[in-house]
Amino acid sequence: MLFRSGTRDITKDASIPLLTMDTVEGDDIINASEAPDVVITGTGEDPLTVVFTITDGTTTISDSAVVSGGSWTVDLTTSSPSFSSLNDGPLSITVTETDVAGNQAMVTRSVTKDTQAPDALTIGPVTSDDVVNAAEIASPVTFTGVAEPGSTVAVSVTDGTTTVFSPVTVIASSATGEWSTDIDISSLSDGNGRTVTAVETDIAGNTGSARTRNFEIDTQLPTVSITTPITADNAVNSLEAPSTPIAGSTNEPNQAIRVEITDGSHTVIQNLLTDGTGAWASTFDIESLDDSTVPGLMVTAI
Numbered sequence: 008m009l010f011r012s013g014t015r016d017i018t019k020d021a022s023i024p025l026l027t028m029d030t031v032e033g034d035d036i037i038n039a040s041e042a043p044d045v046v047i048t049g050t051g052e053d054p055l056t057v058v059f060t061i062t063d064g065t066t067t068i069s070d071s072a073v074v075s076g077g078s079w080t081v082d083l084t085t086s087s088p089s090f091s092s093l094n095d096g097p098l099s100i101t102v103t104e105t106d107v108a109g110n111q112a113m114v115t116r117s118v119t120k121d122t123q124a125p126d127a128l129t130i131g132p133v134t135s136d137d138v139v140n141a142a143e144i145a146s147p148v149t150f151t152g153v154a155e156p157g158s159t160v161a162v163s164v165t166d167g168t169t170t171v172f173s174p175v176t177v178i179a180s181s182a183t184g185e186w187s188t189d190i191d192i193s194s195l196s197d198g199n200g201r202t203v204t205a206v207e208t209d210i211a212g213n214t215g216s217a218r219t220r221n222f223e224i225d226t227q228l229p230t231v232s233i234t235t236p237i238t239a240d241n242a243v244n245s246l247e248a249p250s251t252p253i254a255g256s257t258n259e260p261n262q263a264i265r266v267e268i269t270d271g272s273h274t275v276i277q278n279l280l281t282d283g284t285g286a287w288a289s290t291f292d293i294e295s296l297d298d299s300t301v302p303g304l305m306v307t308a309i
Contacts, residue, residue, distance in 0.1 A: 018108075024052045025102045026112035037098075039122040040214040045090050046081040049114070051104050053077060061100045063093045063120070074104070095120050112242070121211035125155040127184060128207045128215055133222040139201075141226040147189035150203055152218075154179035158207040160186045165202055166224070168171040180206070192224070199223045230258045243293060254288035257281050270296040 028049040030040045051057055052076035059070045059081045067087045072074045072079040073120075083090045098118050105111045131151040134143050154160050162173040173188040180186070193203060201224050233255040235241065243251050257264060262281045266289065267274055273296050281287045 010125045018142055020108035021110065023110050024055060024104050024106045024112045026051050026057070026102065026114055028100065028102050028114045028116050031116065031118045035056065035116065035118040036211045037118060037120045037122075039124065042090060042120065042122050043084065047081040047100065047102075049102065050074075050077055051079050051112075052106065055106055056130070057081075058103045058105075059100070060102075061090075061093070061098055063096060063098055065094065066092050068093070080230070093120060095122055096134050119211070121209070121213065125158055125207050125209040125214045125215040126206065127153065127155045128158075128160070128205055128216055128218045129153045130203055130205050130220040133203065137220075137222040139222065139224045139226075141228065144193055144224065144226055147188050147191045149187060150205075151185070151187045152205060154186055154207040155209050155215075156184045156206075157181045157210045158184070158186075160188075161206045161208075162188050162190065163204050164190055164195065165190050165204070166198065167200070168196070169194055169204075171195065195224055197224045197226055227258065229241075229262055231264060232256050248259065249292050249296045250290045251293050252288065252290050254286070257285045258288065260285050268293055268296065270299075272297065 020159055026049065031037065031047060032045065037045055047059065053074050053076070054098060057074060057079045059072065061068050061083070066088060068079045068083065068088060068090065070083070070086055072081050077138065096119065098119060098120050100116045101113065103111055103113045112123050118302045129152045133139060133150065134148060139148055150162055150164070152160070156179055158179045160177040160179055162177055164171050171190055171192055171194060173190055177186050177188045188257070199221070201222050202219050203222065204217050204219050206214060206217045233253065237243065237251065237253055238247055253266065260281060260283045262285065264279050264281060264287055266277045266279060268291060269275075275291055275296065277289055277291065279287050279289055
């Protein structure tokens with residue numbers, strides 16, 4: 008019996024084709040400014056076709072690209088459905104590539120879509136009372152507040168003419184969102200309506216609206232004067248002693264002052280408030296003071 012035989016050459020190809028996917032938008036976070044123009048890139052084997060999907064778990068965008076020169080690109084600006092249809096939050100990207108032998112490569116990447124501008128920014132009181140005095144301005148003033156945890160906060164302070172900025176990058180606490188920075192504001196002029204402005208940018212790169220807080224810089228030391236003579240003859244008699252008028256002025260309107268009259272052993276004290284022009288006046292009962300020349304009449308701004 009005769010048998011016939013034959014041969015056939017076959018090719019074994021079990022190698023998985025090369026396939027990679029680059030970091031998306033540099034940090035795998037897609038913010039509001041990046042969302043309208045998202046491009047996904049990677050490397051593969053020419054001239055294979057890369058099949059691409061991105062999903063938020065509800066909506067899925069599918070696309071494909073041909074590898075050319077060892078690289079591929081998927082441009083989501085023209086995708087259907089559009090990238091804007093994906094919800095903010097975690098997104099899953101899957102890319103596959105199949106060679107002529109049927110070997111398939113797959114890579115996945117998790118990214119985050121965050122297009123919401125931060126809105127947690129606050130600015131706390133400046134020096135606890137929103138007034139910076141001469142002692143406080145001698146050192147850099149601490150500005151504080153709260154922002155979205157991990158955000159970067161840009162802080163500036165102005166008197167309307169001169170503006171100074173935080174000398175360091177301000178990062179809000181990743182745990183509490185609290186932020187703080189010390190700024191030298193000694194170059195700013197005295198007055199009301201001095202403004203600190205803060206703007207936060209979250210970790211995704213979204214920038215929120217500016218927040219402002221007004222405060223006062225008052226580095227002028229108060230001056231106090233007493234109008235003389237106290238009485239017409241600068242002497243207080245028995246009729247005048249129960250209600251002795253004493254007046255004066257300061258360089259500060261609505262300033263709290265302390266008036267003390269003493270004979271060295273006894274003291275009469277009144278706490279007063281100057282009027283809108285800085286003037287003050289009151290009557291004092293000094294009958295308790297000893298006769299003779301009163302050695303002390305003191306007015307102190309407090």
